[in-house]
Amino acid sequence: MKLANLIGERFKETPSDCIIESHALMLRGGYMKYVANGIYSSLPPLRRITKKIEQIIREEMDALDGQEVQFPVVLPASLWQESGRYESVGSELLRLKDRNGSPLVLGMTHEEAAVQLVRDYGSTYSRYPFMIYQIQTKFRDEARPRAGLIRVREFTMKDAYSFHTSTEDLEAYYLRCHRAYERIFARAGIPEVLSVASDSGMMGGSLSHEFMLLTPAGEDSIVLCSSCGYRANMEAAECITQNCTDAVPEPLTPVETPDIHTIEELCSFLEITAAGTCKAVVYQKNRDDSYVVLFLRGDLDVNETKLTNHLGEEVHPALIREDSGLQAGFIGPCGLDGSFTVLFDRSLEGALNLACGANREGFHYTGLCMQRDCPDALYHDFAKAVEGGICPVCGKHTLTISRGIEVGNIFQLGSKYTRAMHMQYTDAEGVSHYPVMGCYGIGVGRLAASVCEARHDGSGPIWPVTIAPWQVHLCCMRSDNRKVRETADKLYDGLQKAGIEVLYDDRNVSAGIMFSDADLLGIPVRLIMSPRNLKENCVEMTLRRDKTDTGRYSMEEIIPRVEEKINELMAELQPES
Amino acid sequence: MKLANLIGERFKETPSDCIIESHALMLRGGYMKYVANGIYSSLPPLRRITKKIEQIIREEMDALDGQEVQFPVVLPASLWQESGRYESVGSELLRLKDRNGSPLVLGMTHEEAAVQLVRDYGSTYSRYPFMIYQIQTKFRDEARPRAGLIRVREFTMKDAYSFHTSTEDLEAYYLRCHRAYERIFARAGIPEVLSVASDSGMMGGSLSHEFMLLTPAGEDSIVLCSSCGYRANMEAAECITQNCTDAVPEPLTPVETPDIHTIEELCSFLEITAAGTCKAVVYQKNRDDSYVVLFLRGDLDVNETKLTNHLGEEVHPALIREDSGLQAGFIGPCGLDGSFTVLFDRSLEGALNLACGANREGFHYTGLCMQRDCPDALYHDFAKAVEGGICPVCGKHTLTISRGIEVGNIFQLGSKYTRAMHMQYTDAEGVSHYPVMGCYGIGVGRLAASVCEARHDGSGPIWPVTIAPWQVHLCCMRSDNRKVRETADKLYDGLQKAGIEVLYDDRNVSAGIMFSDADLLGIPVRLIMSPRNLKENCVEMTLRRDKTDTGRYSMEEIIPRVEEKINELMAELQPES
CATH class of the missing domain: 3.90.960.10 (YbaK/aminoacyl-tRNA synthetase-associated domain)
Incomplete structure (x- = not known):
């Protein structure tokens, strides 16, 4: 599409309430707009990014034999009463009443809805294991929304729920899901995301991991051992101390x-x-x-x-x-x-x-x-682990503390929900059991913001090609020059016909405005047509990430070169299978 | 995927609360599950259908130069106060409060959010016209949810909003959108959907149309003229009567x-x-x-x-x-x-x-x-039009009344919202004006249910290939026969490799169960591998819609034949452009 028609505005000034760069850049680049505390509308560039992220997640969930479903956003309170969470969860669960006074909640997670959906289906062992997932809007009434899309009240989340007849089967599936998560983050352009042991909190269950993007802008503290690789969220990290116990006791x-x-x-x-x-x-x-x-x-x-x-x-x-x-x-x-x-x-x-x-x-x-x-x-153990503290795994004084953004989490829930909600299956001998569950979440918007946080420079985001709003940004410099413009128009048509996603800037604006807008949109491949390039019968290609000239190509060869470059960038993000 | 792993259950009995067939069939076929009054979860077959419908809608909206955005489900009451609808809309608008007591509403339509999003962007005439749309969950606290997905409280809707600097431009765009809607319904398999003049109701504005699927199961009454083609919703239809005015007046x-x-x-x-x-x-x-x-x-x-x-x-x-x-x-x-x-x-x-x-x-x-x-x-004019009444356009006594399901609606809103919310643009002469708006809705789930209502037989839905949950249903009869099963397995692999969406039933169940399940899933192309077919070295192909044998093909030629058949079915639904 043409940039001149793109809804949203781009601007230079960092809004005063932005404490992290991804927030500022996503406002400055016309990605989103504030609606209310912790509630945003997505503008077209962000919606294009989140759709691509959703598609990556879908592919990886489908590869795990996941089946996509959709749960309601608005749930009857009775479901949450069944699990006991209507009472136990605090005011982040938004409780409301309908026109008849029936109590409802806004879904902030969907364990209850998942159990309700498959409670009858899962009545016999032969149907296990299975996994269902959805990509849906959630609402969590956070006390302190902050940092743009990192901590919001309304968000789109992929949440998956797996059901098993044994803990061993859950553990094996959990491991597969862990690998799928690594693939998702790698494909979205942030392979450096680490899993850390975490506290299960309101979800319950025995074992859980968070996937963390380490960045000083993160709001979680992560404990890492530089010696053995132990990693845990501060909330879950064991604190080990040594006291001198051979001194001579003094009197009180x-x-x-x-x-x-x-x-x-x-x-x-x-x-x-x-x-x-x-x-x-x-x-x-x-x-x-x-x-x-x-x-x-x-x-x-x-x-x-x-x-x-x-x-x-x-x-x-x-x-x-x-x-x-x-x-x-x-x-x-x-x-x-x-x-x-x-x-x-x-x-x-x-x-x-x-x-x-x-x-x-x-x-x-x-x-x-x-x-x-x-x-x-x-x-x-009630203390926070400390920098230089003792690693609970290898015992060396090698702990370091880093900040991180949680971009995903996975939980082994055990039978907490199936037991509370009376979901049972009959085994081959006719004996009834409670199935065990796992659950697996990724916030779509938070992942987009995290990629921005990890991949940006002073001028804007540097979107990985897999999730970039467009693949190619075509700049026509001096579009008031008829010949230049005709050539750029022709190139735009050619790129579109080749199935390449192009954003075409044919505005008659200064190079400064054109390039600062392009930087804010962060599209990986940039093509420039200008009077000079026209004279030399070539198109200039640069990459957003380094802004260096990757070459000048004739009009005849430019489209294959662009395709090559896109494939190259794609291949860089392909995880080892 | 394999039918044996498909989440959800299929059953014979019509649930007692089903007043229309699509509701019964979509429950009986494992498409959806009741969660609360007017609130359902979607099971995988329905989610696959709605994703395809959403994609068709996206393509048609993009072809209208629409830009996809996403508005919040939860909106601050202040936005609806700006437009005046916080007070004027009844209890179908669900009002709630967050943890701090701030008043919120659940979005049931998004005119306010749309104006808020583009109020600044649309400050100059050169940016017009433009259209934004979203596909998002909505909540409308209906007094009487009924008929399954036809009238629910929570639903997924595509809602689009266009902005113009003149009524002429709005009218021209409205017409384009009208044609896009016809294409959407044709592509989804119900080209018989008719547009009728409608009452604008709570949306306001001057002119609106509803797209109606005529069916006795519908809850709207439609007035049609068999002579001139006049069509209107009963709510909006003019009632014209003739009185005998030449009698001799009698005394009171x-x-x-x-x-x-x-x-x-x-x-x-x-x-x-x-x-x-x-x-x-x-x-x-x-x-x-x-x-x-x-x-x-x-x-x-x-x-x-x-x-x-x-x-x-x-x-x-x-x-x-x-x-x-x-x-x-x-x-x-x-x-x-x-x-x-x-x-x-x-x-x-x-x-x-x-x-x-x-x-x-x-x-x-x-x-x-x-x-x-x-x-x-x-x-x-306060009266309902009547069967045999006078057509307000051609004046003949040719009105008929039919029932219909509203599957979409379009509105010319004028400046109702831009005026109330102070959205203005400056024209070329520097003068400020209020832009005029159009809005355009389609309920995704209701469209799926309407297709089911229009395309079913006594055994189940007959999904059009464009939105069917899978393209091909492969039945392996007598999967306990090793040779039969191996051949069917091989065919399953081959179909998948050819990029065809196959649901594979390799359960060792009776032909009765196998075919009644297949009928409930309504997949357009059916392939049957059986001991008899194996003996004759062929695969049987039938179509769900007529269940007649469309041919027996060798293992070598079956896949190209299936592709051909799918393309043929697709072509039937391609609207004239």
């Missing part, structure tokens, strides 16, 4: 610490390191506001996902009331009185001679020896 | 009519026809429950769409209270006292010697002469 000694409230102040006052302290972090349960006091080594931070999983309920940072019985700034594990849930991180296990609060305004203790002073403490 | 005379409350009773009592009476139909305004009394000739029925359009607000049939001042059963135009809205249908204009209520319990009048007795009456 109160120390007057006026105006000292933080670990930093305490360390500087006592001239010790944070690792020599035991700090308290206080939360309140969302359910009843009761207090949870968590003790951990002063140099570590709380991993709230682990805390929530341990408690089996949501918490929020505490507002410590005067009458709570807690001495804010001076909370310690000895002599802590009151009906609190008290937890100990395993970084404290066996630790000697720590400084901690004395539960008395203006006082701390030194010489805290855990085994002696807190003999009943039970230790669990 | 009260008649005692004890226990006579209906027109039928009155006619039989007075020995006259219903056309010789003036009847009252009473409504109440939804807004304030005030009464609307509409008088029309006794043989006609009220067209409530015309009434609503005239009043500019919604009404419902009245519950006549004792203290209302209305004498139910005896209401007439003479001496009607009270603060009612009184309306006269033009069927009464100039009428002489009618019988009517006397506004007194137990009394009617005869000899009502409209001009003499109701000199101030203003007449409008």
Whole structure:
């Protein structure tokens, strides 16, 4: 099509609310438009990209014997009540009522709908395994939508659900799906996406992985071992610490610490390191506001996902009331009185001679020896892994922390949903069982934004040819020159006849505007027709990614050369099968 | 794929709630599953059909220079407040609130979102005309979902919006779109779909057409003229009547009519026809429950769409209270006292010697002469057109009434939305104007169901090859016979390699089950491999639509013959361009 007719506007200025580059570029390039908080409309270039991504996903899901279905966006609350999630999921699940007052929800994931669809079909073992998937709009009422298409409220997602008669079969299929995901990301142009162990969260189940694009713009923290290759989301990463346990125990000694409230102040006052302290972090349960006091080594931070999983309920940072019985700034594990849930991180296990609060305004203790002073403490892993920390797999001090965008996730759900929703099959002996499930998600828009984040320069996105809105961007410089324009028009026709997707810029605008628009549209192959090229009877071909001249070709040979180049670019993104 | 792996179940019994055949067949054939009132999941055969329909629509929209975009399903209420429809549209618009209490709506149509998307882009005349479209999920909270996919609450719709700088340009584009719609229905296999003039309803605007599949199962009434070809939805059809105006006026005379409350009773009592009476139909305004009394000739029925359009607000049939001042059963135009809205249908204009209520319990009048007795009456068209009625175009008594399913609609919206939402462009002279819009909808699922309604027999749907879930259904009879099975397997591979979409039934089941399943899946070309065919070294080909043998071909020639047949079936559905 002609650029002059392309809906949407391109502009130079970065909108003030853009915190990551893909967001800014996709607004500046006319890819999308803000409608409401976390809700966007897609303009034609983005819709063309997402259609190509959807097609890649379809092909890979079909290759896994997946069958495409479509679930409703609006679901009856009763389905979510069956699984128990109508109550357990927080306000990200948008609940509403229809004209008759019947309660509904907007689908944010479709395990319930999937089970409902195949509950009868899957009644006999001979029909297993099978997988169904859809590509459909979802709504998740995020508290803090941000970063353009990275974290939105409404999004298009491919979600797949597999059903199996054994965990072994699920595991084997899960592995196939893992490979299909690698192929999808490679084909979409970001083969560097890594899978990491993840926390299953509200989905339930035993094992899950996230596919992460490592980038400083990501909102997830990823723990990586540079030695053995261990990879996990911070939420799921085990934290291993070593404490010096052969020092001479000192007595528990109160120390007057006026105006000292933080670990930093305490360390500087006592001239010790944070690792020599035991700090308290206080939360309140969302359910009843009761207090949870968590003790951990002063140099570590709380991993709230682990805390929530341990408690089996949501918490929020505490507002410590005067009458709570807690001495804010001076909370310690000895002599802590009151009906609190008290937890100990395993970084404290066996630790000697720590400084901690004395539960008395203006006082701390030194010489805290855990085994002696807190003999009943039970230790669990509640801490965040740290840079340089110990790898839980190889045991070396080789952990690094990176930021990442989650572009996909896969879960082994077990029988959580089939059991709750009474889906059973009869085996060859006539015995009933609950099938086990896997589920597999990819956000289409987020994947597009992630590719933009990973593949751009200062002037715009550099779309991989597999998902680029068009394959070729044809620029006609000085379209007011009749001969130049006629030649460019002819080339446009020829490219279209050859089945090549061309965006044709025949506007009579300056080279500056023409090329900055082309950069923002990020189309991989660029062809330039100009008075000079016409004189030399050639067309200039450049690639968006390097902007170097890849050659000048005569009008006769240019189309085959373009086809060759497209095939070459395609081949680069073909994953090994 | 293999039928044995196809998700979904097929069964014989017609579910009790199915009032039309397409609904029953699409449930019985495993096309869809009920989730909630008016909400269904699509199983793989239906999803394959809808994807093909979507592709046909895309091609035709692209050929109209349409650009595909995507609007959100969930929209901020503020957008609908801008257009005024947040207040004016009834409870079919589902209103909800997000976690922060912000009001949202579920998109049931996207004029507002379309204007929001291009409001800035369309600021200068040189960018016109343009058209944007999407294929997206919509939700309309219907009071009475029914007939399977014909009237649902959640549905996938293609909706397109065109923008123009003049009404002439809109009209020319509207005509192109009209032709594109004819092509879409022809390509989907129902070229008999007719366009009819329609009422614009909540969309507003001046001119609109509906595309109707005529079928007794339809829920719309269509008025057709067998003489001149005039076609209109009953809602929009003009009603023309002739009254005898040269009789001798009789005096207005009260008649005692004890226990006579209906027109039928009155006619039989007075020995006259219903056309010789003036009847009252009473409504109440939804807004304030005030009464609307509409008088029309006794043989006609009220067209409530015309009434609503005239009043500019919604009404419902009245519950006549004792203290209302209305004498139910005896209401007439003479001496009607009270603060009612009184309306006269033009069927009464100039009428002489009618019988009517006397506004007194137990009394009617005869000899009502409209001009003499109701000199101030203003007449409008409020009546439904009738079978054998007068065509408003050619004037002959040649109207017939048929039932139809609306499979698409197109509207000339004028500047209703651009004006309300302050979208303006500057013309070449720098003067600002409101652009005019057209909008163009097709329900994808309803189109699939309509094709099923138009193309089925007692055993199942007969899908046109263009939208059939697969092109070829390969039946292997007696798959327990090793040689037969190997030959069928080989044929399956060969067909797939030739790029033909095959559903392969290699189950070891009876011919009865195999063929009734094949009939329910409605795939156009059927191939049969059986012990007998193997012996004769041939494959049998039949067509779903006539089930007659179209020939037996050797294994060597069968694939080219199948390709030929598919091309032949495709060509039948190719509209003249």
